Amino acid sequence: MAKKLPKAPRKRIIAKLDEVFSQYIRLRDSYQKGDERRVKCPLCWAEMNRKQAQNMHFISRWILKYRFSENNCHAGCYRCNVVLNWNYIIYTRYMQKKYWVNYVDSLINDKSTYSISTPQLEKELEYYKEKRDALLEKYF
Numbered sequence: 001m002a003k004k005l006p007k008a009p010r011k012r013i014i015a016k017l018d019e020v021f022s023q024y025i026r027l028r029d030s031y032q033k034g035d036e037r038r039v040k041c042p043l044c045w046a047e048m049n050r051k052q053a054q055n056m057h058f059i060s061r062w063i064l065k066y067r068f069s070e071n072n073c074h075a076g077c078y079r080c081n082v083v084l085n086w087n088y089i090i091y092t093r094y095m096q097k098k099y100w101v102n103y104v105d106s107l108i109n110d111k112s113t114y115s116i117s118t119p120q121l122e123k124e125l126e127y128y129k130e131k132r133d134a135l136l137e138k139y140f
Helices: 007-026 077-083 085-099 100-111 118-139
Strands: 030-031 036-041 047-049 054-057 073-076
Touching: 007 054, 007 073, 007 100, 007 118, 054 077, 054 085, 085 100
Parallel strands: none
Antiparallel strands: 030 036, 036 047, 054 073
């Protein structure tokens, strides 16, 4: 049986950045209700605990250029994000209302190439850890 090779450091950094960025987005989009932080899905208005919410990406997270873009991400429910495959029509309308049609069109039509270095990913990780921790300190 072949041994599994360890993940490359870059993949580990991206995975950790995914986790921290998602926590930040869910905190950013949450509000206090009773003794917990809640999130209301911007697409179907379902309400849930922030830890049950998901970090939804308007432009797929596989497009690295927008994977960690705050304007591209919003806390929402599992149903809209996974079951309804981003609930794309409603998500598009939400984005157009929030950020204007021209901005959303520019995201959709952007075909430019993009690369990010591993050191830059590490800086992004530290940046979002600080932003997440600031919100944790503010709310808890």
